[in-house]
Amino acid sequence: MNNFEFFNPVKVVFGAGERHRLAGEMAKNYKKVGLVSYKELGFLSPLLSEVETQLEKEGIEVVKYFGIEENPEIKSILEAVNLFQDHQVEAVLAVGGGSVMDAAKAIAAGYYYEGNLWNMVYSRHDNVNAVPPEKALPIVTLPTLPATGSEMNQCAVVSNKDLKEKSYIWSTVLYPTVSFLDPELTVTLPAYQTACAAADTISHVLEIYVNGEEDSDLQHYFQEGVMKTVIDNIKVCLAEPSNISSRSHLMWAATCAINGFASPGDAWTPIHQVGHVLTSLFGVAHGASLSMLMPAWMKFMSAKRPAVYKRFAINVMSVDAIGKVEETIIKEGIEKFEQFLIEIGVPVKVSAANISETDFDAIVEGVRKVSFNNEDVLACNPNVTADDIKEILKLAL
Ligand code: NZQ
Numbered sequence: 001m002n003n004f005e006f007f008n009p010v011k012v013v014f015g016a017g018e019r020h021r022l023a024g025e026m027a028k029n030y031k032k033v034g035l036v037s038y039k040e041l042g043f044l045s046p047l048l049s050e051v052e053t054q055l056e057k058e059g060i061e062v063v064k065y066f067g068i069e070e071n072p073e074i075k076s077i078l079e080a081v082n083l084f085q086d087h088q089v090e091a092v093l094a095v096g097g098g099s100v101m102d103a104a105k106a107i108a109a110g111y112y113y114e115g116n117l118w119n120m121v122y123s124r125h126d127n128v129n130a131v132p133p134e135k136a137l138p139i140v141t142l143p144t145l146p147a148t149g150s151e152m153n154q155c156a157v158v159s160n161k162d163l164k165e166k167s168y169i170w171s172t173v174l175y176p177t178v179s180f181l182d183p184e185l186t187v188t189l190p191a192y193q194t195a196c197a198a199a200d201t202i203s204h205v206l207e208i209y210v211n212g213e214e215d216s217d218l219q220h221y222f223q224e225g226v227m228k229t230v231i232d233n234i235k236v237c238l239a240e241p242s243n244i245s246s247r248s249h250l251m252w253a254a255t256c257a258i259n260g261f262a263s264p265g266d267a268w269t270p271i272h273q274v275g276h277v278l279t280s281l282f283g284v285a286h287g288a289s290l291s292m293l294m295p296a297w298m299k300f301m302s303a304k305r306p307a308v309y310k311r312f313a314i315n316v317m318s319v320d321a322i323g324k325v326e327e328t329i330i331k332e333g334i335e336k337f338e339q340f341l342i343e344i345g346v347p348v349k350v351s352a353a354n355i356s357e358t359d360f361d362a363i364v365e366g367v368r369k370v371s372f373n374n375e376d377v378l379a380c381n382p383n384v385t386a387d388d389i390k391e392i393l394k395l396a397l
């Protein structure tokens with residue numbers, strides 16, 4: 001097992017209806033709060049009115065920034081930083097999915113950051129270009145989409161259209177102080193967003209399961225538990241969108257997948273690094289970028305890590321191994337997983353986003369620019385080269 005440090009200071013208040021405790025909790029510490037949400041409110045309008053009313057009843061002044069887009073842009077983050085500095089808010093409250101929570105975190109850190117905010121963002125994985133923030137306003141989150149785990153981690157993923165880059169800020173100052181996880185808020189999610197969220201949650205543990213340290217007993221059982229919880233509950237949610245029990249399981253699985261508990265000692269998310277480029281170059285939704293890549297990645301890599309792929313087939317996809325050779329078990333496991341993704345309605349081919357072989361060089365260059373290390377590989381176990389990525393993309397056509 002790898003050595004590791006583990007730290008997670010986030011207080012979680014979980015359960016249906018728990019959003020009603022948010023204002024009272026915030027009133028204990030703050031008198032003026034910056035409220036962050038999407039540009040297009042739609043489904044969120046009633047919730048935001050409810051939150052605002054409750055905060056004001058508790059005597060909290062609310063400064064609103066409703067300008068966040070999917071895959072939040074550094075320009076919007078800067079706009080909100082300026083607004084919140086003008087009003088001298090004491091904390092930042094995010095109401096929305098990963099894009100809103102990540103933006104709120106970047107805003108909270110940007111509030112104190114000297115110089116260009118983009119310098120907070122990792123531009124290469126050998127870390128030469130990032131100056132992570134050392135101070136941030138307190139962050140509170142009310143997630144409406146169970147996927148990114150942003151509500152309980154130290155990461156914020158941000159985009160820069162001008163540079164065509166998407167990467168992350170990583171700092172302990174980005175942990176929220178408290179997150180209210182209310183599964184009732186997720187019943188309005190359309191089927192496609194629900195399925196993309198499920199693919200994202202699975203990817204957060206699957207990537208580490210198949211690319212990380214093999215000698216990780218509890219980590220592997222925990223990761224399998226997250227994957228099985230999603231596989232068991234996503235179909236119920238798609239059939240009965242208001243099923244709070246299944247919505248609750250998906251929400252807690254999403255949080256636990258990427259809050260540090262599932263994978264201490266291992267942090268490989270190489271499929272995400274390619275997925276981020278599919279988003280920044282072709283506008284593919286985050287969860288879909290991962291579902292397009294996971295089966296192809298597994299087909300290409302499984303021969304290099306047969307033991308873990310066999311375990312995945314048996315323990316996660318419930319392949320009956322009796323009388324079968326290892327190669328068949330692994331193949332059946334990956335096929336069953338691909339079929340599962342198709343059944344929940346997410347794409348499993350990059351061609352679904354009109355990506356063809358002529359785009360491969362640009363994709364690889366995008367990954368190299370942000371995520372390759374100084375040995376010119378995407379670090380994981382085993383490392384992935386530019387040619388490997390092209391082979392994986394071919395399998396995903
Ligand atoms: O569908 P519309 O009306 O446009 O509204 C939103 C939003 O546009 C909709 N939505 C959210 N909650 C809803 C809802 N619709 C109905 N009912 C609700 N309750 O969903 C759309 C997508 O929202 P977004 O916030 O973009 O999605 P998600 O939560 O998947 O966040 C994606 C972002 O998080 C980053 C991704 O890269 C991407 O930028 N990630 C952050 C991570 C982290 N902080 O640790 C890790 C992840 O791997 C990920 O990279």
Ligand code: ZN
Pocket residue numbers: 148200201203204272286
């Ligand atoms: Zn993700």
